[in-house]
Amino acid sequence: MTKESVICPSCGSNAVSRHEKNSFGQLTLGHQFSYKAVSFKCKTCNEEGDFLGISDQNYMDAQKDAQTTFAKNILENMSSVGITMAMFERVFELPTRTLTRWKNGDFSAGALALLRIIATYPWIVEVAEHKFERSYASFVVIKAAANELHEQRKNPTLHYYERQTSYEAPIPVFSNKNVRIGA
């Protein structure tokens, strides 16, 4: 272990001990992720805390990894419901290769928000394809609701998922493969 010289922000003493433990965060719609939480304790005045902000950085790094996996997963599964990357970029008027950038981890919080919406309501792509025209949007919502209802009746357990806790476990995206976009 490297010995870093940590100074207590409260009393200036360098008699500071370091403690580490594994902590977990949960990505919305995505994986649970683990990160190393680091705290320091001053042996002189008993002040405790993450004096160097290491935990925050570790959390951000682990969260970013989980977000990248999430974005990749959504993008790779879109074709299973009939959404191609080219179509996605066209209907949302995104520059070409935007999704390739996202897939490689170069995405914004706004991009993540859009992907969460698509994963939950894939038919929104069909609405976008029709320029968000109001009467068409109503038609798509009703069609999607009818499909959902039909699926629920056929197989009531289809839409219930245990919370994923494993790093390796796949994220259940686009659960209803029977609803094809543009069908």
Ligand SMILES: [Zn+2]
């Ligand atoms: Zn101190």
